[in-house]
Amino acid sequence: MRKRLGTMVSDVLRSVFKKPATQLYPFERKPAPVAFRGKLIWEPEKCAGCMLCVKDCPANAIELIVLDKVNKRFVMRYHADRCIYCAQCVVSCRFKCLDLSDEEWELASTGKEPFTVYYGKEEDIAFLLEKMARDNAGENASCEE
Amino acid sequence: MNNWSVPPLIALFLFPGGLFLFLWGLFYEWVDRKLVARLQNRVGPRWYQPLADLVKLLAKEEIVPEGSDPTLFYLLPVLALACAMTSALYLPMAGFMPAYSFRGDLIVALYLLSMLTIGLGVAGANTPNRFSLIGATRTLTQLFSYEAPFLLALLGPAIVAGSWRISEINFYTQQQPLWIMVTQPIGFLVALVGLMGKLELPPFDAPEAETEIVAGALTEYSGRGYALFRLGKNVELVIALTLVATFYLGGLANPLQFLVKTLGLLVFLAVLQTLFARLRIDQTVGLWWRIGALLAIAQLLILFVINLV
Amino acid sequence: MTSERKFIVPIGPQHPALKEPGHFEFTVDGEIVTDASVRLGYVHRGIEKGAEERSYIQDLYLFERICGICSHVHATAFALGVERLAGVEAPLRAQAIRSLVAEMERIHSHMLWLGVAAHEGGFDTLFMYSWRDREIVMDLLEAFTGNRVNYSVNLLGGVKCDVNESLRDQILRGMDQLEKRIQHYLNVVTTDRTFLARTEGVGRMTREQADLFGAVGPTARASGVPRDVRVDAPYAYYSTVPVRLITDERGDLLARFVVRINELFEAIRVIREILDHLPEGELTARMPRRIPAGETISRVEAPRGELFYFVKSNGGEKPERVKVRTPSLCNWGSVMQVAVGHKLADMPMILAGIDPCFSCNDRMVQLKRKDSQQWMSWEDLRQYGIEYYKKVL
Ligand code: SF4
Ligand code: SF4
Numbered sequence: 099m100r101k102r103l104g105t106m107v108s109d110v111l112r113s114v115f116k117k118p119a120t121q122l123y124p125f126e127r128k129p130a131p132v133a134f135r136g137k138l139i140w141e142p143e144k145c146a147g148c149m150l151c152v153k154d155c156p157a158n159a160i161e162l163i164v165l166d167k168v169n170k171r172f173v174m175r176y177h178a179d180r181c182i183y184c185a186q187c188v189v190s191c192r193f194k195c196l197d198l199s200d201e202e203w204e205l206a207s208t209g210k211e212p213f214t215v216y217y218g219k220e221e222d223i224a225f226l227l228e229k230m231a232r233d234n235a236g237e238n239a240s241c242e243e
Numbered sequence: 244m245n246n247w248s249v250p251p252l253i254a255l256f257l258f259p260g261g262l263f264l265f266l267w268g269l270f271y272e273w274v275d276r277k278l279v280a281r282l283q284n285r286v287g288p289r290w291y292q293p294l295a296d297l298v299k300l301l302a303k304e305e306i307v308p309e310g311s312d313p314t315l316f317y318l319l320p321v322l323a324l325a326c327a328m329t330s331a332l333y334l335p336m337a338g339f340m341p342a343y344s345f346r347g348d349l350i351v352a353l354y355l356l357s358m359l360t361i362g363l364g365v366a367g368a369n370t371p372n373r374f375s376l377i378g379a380t381r382t383l384t385q386l387f388s389y390e391a392p393f394l395l396a397l398l399g400p401a402i403v404a405g406s407w408r409i410s411e412i413n414f415y416t417q418q419q420p421l422w423i424m425v426t427q428p429i430g431f432l433v434a435l436v437g438l439m440g441k442l443e444l445p446p447f448d449a450p451e452a453e454t455e456i457v458a459g460a461l462t463e464y465s466g467r468g469y470a471l472f473r474l475g476k477n478v479e480l481v482i483a484l485t486l487v488a489t490f491y492l493g494g495l496a497n498p499l500q501f502l503v504k505t506l507g508l509l510v511f512l513a514v515l516q517t518l519f520a521r522l523r524i525d526q527t528v529g530l531w532w533r534i535g536a537l538l539a540i541a542q543l544l545i546l547f548v549i550n551l552v
Numbered sequence: 553m554t555s556e557r558k559f560i561v562p563i564g565p566q567h568p569a570l571k572e573p574g575h576f577e578f579t580v581d582g583e584i585v586t587d588a589s590v591r592l593g594y595v596h597r598g599i600e601k602g603a604e605e606r607s608y609i610q611d612l613y614l615f616e617r618i619c620g621i622c623s624h625v626h627a628t629a630f631a632l633g634v635e636r637l638a639g640v641e642a643p644l645r646a647q648a649i650r651s652l653v654a655e656m657e658r659i660h661s662h663m664l665w666l667g668v669a670a671h672e673g674g675f676d677t678l679f680m681y682s683w684r685d686r687e688i689v690m691d692l693l694e695a696f697t698g699n700r701v702n703y704s705v706n707l708l709g710g711v712k713c714d715v716n717e718s719l720r721d722q723i724l725r726g727m728d729q730l731e732k733r734i735q736h737y738l739n740v741v742t743t744d745r746t747f748l749a750r751t752e753g754v755g756r757m758t759r760e761q762a763d764l765f766g767a768v769g770p771t772a773r774a775s776g777v778p779r780d781v782r783v784d785a786p787y788a789y790y791s792t793v794p795v796r797l798i799t800d801e802r803g804d805l806l807a808r809f810v811v812r813i814n815e816l817f818e819a820i821r822v823i824r825e826i827l828d829h830l831p832e833g834e835l836t837a838r839m840p841r842r843i844p845a846g847e848t849i850s851r852v853e854a855p856r857g858e859l860f861y862f863v864k865s866n867g868g869e870k871p872e873r874v875k876v877r878t879p880s881l882c883n884w885g886s887v888m889q890v891a892v893g894h895k896l897a898d899m900p901m902i903l904a905g906i907d908p909c910f911s912c913n914d915r916m917v918q919l920k921r922k923d924s925q926q927w928m929s930w931e932d933l934r935q936y937g938i939e940y941y942k943k944v945l
Binding site: 100101102103104105106110112119130131132133134135152154155156157182183184185186189190198200 | 606607609610611612613614616677678681682691694695696697698699702707712713724736737740743744745746748759943
Binding site for chain 3: 282283373374377432445446448449452453455456457492517518519520521522523524525526
């Protein structure tokens with residue numbers, strides 16, 4: 099083993115002519131691979147309301163709100179800030195309603211609101227939000243009394 | 244070369260002292276950082292980063308640690324910066340004649356430069372922080388080890404020029420058909436490495452080795468004091484490059500030569516910085532006294548012999 | 553400095569040398585270290601207790617988060633233990649994928665270490681380049697599992713992710729690229745004069761010391777201790793694709809570099825072999841939700857050494873007790889012994905030499921007063937703290 103000085107000189111000089119390995123992130127970005135685990139996506143049509151995903155989620159990131167069990171009217175409230183992107187729910191669901199997106203993954207936000215995502219049929223979500231607003235108003239009203 | 248001279252106030256505040264040195268120092272810091280980044284295959288900072296750092300630091304609160312002498316704490320950064328800038332007055336900055344010149348100004352300039360390092364060491368010893376203390380010890384140790392070889396290395400050109408006056412040496416080196424770098428290669432090598440030791444650039448950055456002693460002597464400095472010390476180091480970078488370019492790279496006759504020669508030297512230094520692992524302080528000292536000093540003396544001996552013959 | 557007044561250099565819990573919380577005190581005489589002590593436990597997160605409150609499935613992800621660097625081995629060790637309790641064997645293909653990801657994880661962990669150790673020695677260029685090349689395997693893991701860290705590949709009874717043809721080619725291509733780079737780094741580490749000055753003969757631990765302090769993993773192997781769970785008690789797919797044991801006799805920092813880099817070659821070889829003979833079949837076996845009562849241990853070789861899990865079930869959906877023994881914890885003793893007599897400047901490298909992982913040190917401490925036999929209670933500690941600060945201020 100011969101000792102030498104400056105063993106990395108070839109790397110160093112070569113990289114003058116190479117593109118830097120780092121990127122200026124928001125201006126340049128690499129696309130995510132297909133398998134990437136981004137935001138959770140839920141398809142309400144297939145859901146049977148078995149609640150397995152809710153039960154297995156290690157981070158309590160999913161809530162399934164049953165509006166009408168017989169007619170399969172469910173709304174999913176997904177907390178992106180709690181989710182650890184482990185895909186356990188995707189595996190647990192036997193009806194393949196859940197998937198993790200490889201397109202939507204830049205989820206950082208300065209406020210809390212964008213982290214709570216509602217999934218479901220539009221009229222169901224509207225119904226639920228209205229109901230919550232009504233309940234909240236009721237609470238506030240009772241406080242004022 | 245004409246006998247161009249600048250009014251004293253301008254010499255102090257605009258050129259070659261003052262503003263010019265600040266801007267040039269910041270510019271060279273950026274060149275150095277950018278080059279090292281590119282050599283390590285990174286993007287590196289944008290051109291205004293050193294200036295932004297400086298402005299940010301100046302805007303920050305300066306905290307005087309308990310147990311240190313506040314007068315010294317405030318005074319040392321100013322003193323260090325002032326000394327570094329004063330030495331610029333004796334150098335052919337930007338290829339012009341030095342603003343001031345007298346016999347033996349080489350020695351004065353060198354000692355003014357060392358004042359910066361001493362200021363750093365004292366600043367470290369002034370704060371009761373343990374990292375600062377170790378950093379200060381290392382800074383001063385390193386000062387004593389590189390000073391002698393660096394001085395000896397600069398002596399070589401001075402001896403052949405037969406003068407201790409920087410402007411005369413500059414004039415002499417311009418007249419030579421060959422750069423002194425070629426005629427005194429050993430001296431050049433020692434001067435180059437001494438330069439890196441003086442500027443505490445890797446691999447001689449043991450005094451501020453962040454993985455051991457945080458920021459070394461400057462650990463407790465923040466805000467204005469830290470900004471001034473950093474500025475002082477940038478000024479030192481410019482001055483030291485100018486000095487070596489004047490002595491070994493055929494002198495500085497005009498601004499273009501200044502730009503090309505000092506930048507060229509800086510590029511070379513940047514490459515050297517990326518190539519080595521940090522030396523421990525004992526290894527630095529050993530290297531200097533066992534090899535650096537001997538080489539420099541050998542170079543001098545060769546010169547004497549040639550002169551005699 | 554007089555001998556009574558000791559000069560102690562504290563490193564941590566916040567210090568640029570270690571980006572993780574751990575506290576070290578080095579007593580120095582000039583630059584020479586004369587005494588060293590360590591304090592751990594800043595990252596006690598109560599994971600073992602938390603595991604008792606969650607179901608087995610949820611625990612899998614909890615244990616994965618003990619460490620972000622070697623998350624996969626934690627989940628593998630836990631899954632293997634639970635599967636043994638349930639009497640379920642994961643399908644062969646799943647076992648192979650477990651080993652595959654474990655080796656890719658080892659590559660990323662060792663490359664990370666190479667960079668960190670180089671940085672501690674002030675060789676930032678090696679640091680930047682090794683981390684750049686580490687991106688190769690990070691990108692592969694991302695393409696494979698969907699996450700860059702905490703891959704969550706494991707399930708109880710199998711794995712989630714599968715390898716298809718294009719991914720296989722991608723991995724093999726990445727490995728070819730990496731192999732070249734790693735060869736280069738081996739050359740740099742073993743021939744660079746300035747770097748050798750910082751590693752050769754520094755922090756030497758003899759084989760007897762390694763045995764005495766119970767060192768594990770590459771740290772022990774660099775002192776010539778032939779100890780590797782993948783070889784001694786093969787799990788997952790390692791009985792089909794055996795791993796060569798890599799040891800070095802020298803025991804100094806250089807030996808640790810050499811051992812880890814050679815393990816990278818070995819990991820690449822294993823990955824290629826697994827990909828060449830990937831068994832066909834299912835990815836998961838059926839797993840009961842309630843695990844039969846009983847207790848078991850499982851051991852795997854994490855990048856830092858032997859990782860040990862004890863799982864006890866009472867027949868319910870939640871474990872009764874899980875005990876984790878992480879590799880970094882076993883190596884601390886050796887560091888503190890070896891440090892004495894070296895220069896202060898060597899400390900960061902000696903510390904980094906065992907590839908310490910602070911999230912491994914999720915430990916609780918119980919204290920006794922000097923004069924009493926009783927454990928201190930919470931109330932006692934509170935009182936002690938109040939008195940202590942009254943005295944200091
Ligand atoms: S990915 Fe994991 S954490 Fe996120 S919702 Fe699904 S199970 Fe919960
Ligand atoms: S596991 Fe699937 S089917 Fe069951 S509730 Fe969740 S989404 Fe619906």
